[in-house]
Amino acid sequence: MDDSRLKTPARLAAPQLPSTPAFWRSPVRGVRFTALLGVVLLAGITLLFVTGLLSYAAYNPDLAAVNDKTPDKGLLGFYLFAWPTGPHWLYRLTQGLHVTVGIVLVPVLLAKLWSVVPKLFVMPPARSVAQALERVSLLLLVGGVLFEFVTGLLNIQLEYLFPGSFYPLHFYGAWVFVAGFVAHVGLKLPRTLRVLRHGIPPAADELATPDPAPPTLSRRGALTVVGAGSLLLLVTSAGRSFDGPLRRVALLTPRGGAEPGEGPNGFQINKTAAKAGIVPADTRERWRLTLAGPAGEVRLTRAQLLAMPQHSAALPIACVEGWSTSDQWWRGVRLRDLAALAGHADGRAPDVLVESLQPSGPFRTVALRGNQVADPRSLLAFGVNGEELSLDHGYPARIVVPAAPGVMNTKWVARMTFGGVR
Amino acid sequence: MRRLRRWYGAGPLHLVLMAASFAIAAYAGIRLLEGGDTYLVVLWFVGAALLHDLVLLPLYTLADRAVTGALGRRRGLVNFVRVPALLSGLLLLMWWPLITRHSHRYEPAAGMSPDRFLGNWLLITAALFTLSALWLVVRTVRSRRRVTKGRPSASH
Numbered sequence: 001m002d003d004s005r006l007k008t009p010a011r012l013a014a015p016q017l018p019s020t021p022a023f024w025r026s027p028v029r030g031v032r033f034t035a036l037l038g039v040v041l042l043a044g045i046t047l048l049f050v051t052g053l054l055s056y057a058a059y060n061p062d063l064a065a066v067n068d069k070t071p072d073k074g075l076l077g078f079y080l081f082a083w084p085t086g087p088h089w090l091y092r093l094t095q096g097l098h099v100t101v102g103i104v105l106v107p108v109l110l111a112k113l114w115s116v117v118p119k120l121f122v123m124p125p126a127r128s129v130a131q132a133l134e135r136v137s138l139l140l141l142v143g144g145v146l147f148e149f150v151t152g153l154l155n156i157q158l159e160y161l162f163p164g165s166f167y168p169l170h171f172y173g174a175w176v177f178v179a180g181f182v183a184h185v186g187l188k189l190p191r192t193l194r195v196l197r198h199g200i201p202p203a204a205d206e207l208a209t210p211d212p213a214p215p216t217l218s219r220r221g222a223l224t225v226v227g228a229g230s231l232l233l234l235v236t237s238a239g240r241s242f243d244g245p246l247r248r249v250a251l252l253t254p255r256g257g258a259e260p261g262e263g264p265n266g267f268q269i270n271k272t273a274a275k276a277g278i279v280p281a282d283t284r285e286r287w288r289l290t291l292a293g294p295a296g297e298v299r300l301t302r303a304q305l306l307a308m309p310q311h312s313a314a315l316p317i318a319c320v321e322g323w324s325t326s327d328q329w330w331r332g333v334r335l336r337d338l339a340a341l342a343g344h345a346d347g348r349a350p351d352v353l354v355e356s357l358q359p360s361g362p363f364r365t366v367a368l369r370g371n372q373v374a375d376p377r378s379l380l381a382f383g384v385n386g387e388e389l390s391l392d393h394g395y396p397a398r399i400v401v402p403a404a405p406g407v408m409n410t411k412w413v414a415r416m417t418f419g420g421v422r
Numbered sequence: 423m424r425r426l427r428r429w430y431g432a433g434p435l436h437l438v439l440m441a442a443s444f445a446i447a448a449y450a451g452i453r454l455l456e457g458g459d460t461y462l463v464v465l466w467f468v469g470a471a472l473l474h475d476l477v478l479l480p481l482y483t484l485a486d487r488a489v490t491g492a493l494g495r496r497r498g499l500v501n502f503v504r505v506p507a508l509l510s511g512l513l514l515l516m517w518w519p520l521i522t523r524h525s526h527r528y529e530p531a532a533g534m535s536p537d538r539f540l541g542n543w544l545l546i547t548a549a550l551f552t553l554s555a556l557w558l559v560v561r562t563v564r565s566r567r568r569v570t571k572g573r574p575s576a577s578h
Binding site for chain 1: 444458
């Protein structure tokens, strides 16, 4: 260590505590550095929040109790609307953005937290009521953002360590975080923009250290490292939203790499038949589809269903976990034709409750809205890409609905109740 | 108004913003606490902030200081170790359950083995350090050339 530095006044006042500004010695810290990361996060997190709210709406939680994982949402569901069926890649886009942008923002977030850490230790913690409130609000902000990123990253790795069901934790957690986020942006944005436009005199820079260590990395260099981290994450994960060679590039992300199988049924599987507890024998000769509606109950064999008019639709599977497939070519019976068979022959498509053969699971039963039943691309599919469905993709019959989240496309369908959904 | 500023420490806009923020946070927070094991949810929420600020950040800061210190007078080279190590560590931190094969649900649900993640992470790490080493070689060769033929070329 250089002796001359030991004689500086800041050094003489030994021992150094985190509450003294000279404890923090990185010459990279500074208000402008933090401001740059801050505006990137402002844009990115706003996108995460909006796409998150859209994903929540995509499950149509206001349609039926079975769709609603957060029945006590109250006013937080104020914006809910009937999730549309077009464009058919809508959920693939919004949820792909939600998860991929979230992954890519991690280095920016960590750098931002690093850049402001000296403020955590400032003594006294607050000089006024206003500052005390602001500190509490920062706990919502920092605790909230880490809670959301950690639950999200664990959920896409199917590692359900968090203390409850993912849906309420991630949804309510987002609102708690956003409360802190809005306050923070409201208080800091004017100065952030001023600093970015006009710079900041060194004397006014409370984040810059009074006793800088010899520099090993410039501020621009530090930003480049953060950018490199984001780029690395983008390259190793974005391919999970596509089939084929692009997915192979996604080396380090769930559902990246090679496809799980080969041939027409080789694309990504939401949940395998074995994991869902499907007994193969129940899907063969003894399988019947029960249609219920004003006309009473009808039980149909697979042969009877295949004798009905068959239609095609090119639709992706897009999961809440952010991965998706390219369009697959599905073939089957239109949901609205099944609605007519169940007694809704007046042309107005009703809501439908779809039940799977799978014995349990949060999405064993889901409700689809009238607009989803009415879309001519919404099918009860028996085949995909020119071949019969594999057991893992829902043999003998599965739902496909344009723009609906993956789990709303029920596999191994056993019963459909048209109308009277609550 | 001046009395408010003296007592509160900021303008009325600040107070309104804080009040609105806490109202929304309380409304959602009650539901968050009921959305799981209440005690554990609080632990996760507060613990995430504490774990980051008091454990993760000091750990990587100390690791960085150790590397810089070990390089001694050649501390200018620290970035050639620091950057690949940081990127590799970031990947390990984010994909820990998959890389360590801790995520038991992945294979049965996806029908894909998680075994490749450890290998891929090691390969990416190796690639990052190799790139860094190449960069160092290129920089060293260039700076030597500049030293050896600096003067004659300047006189042309």
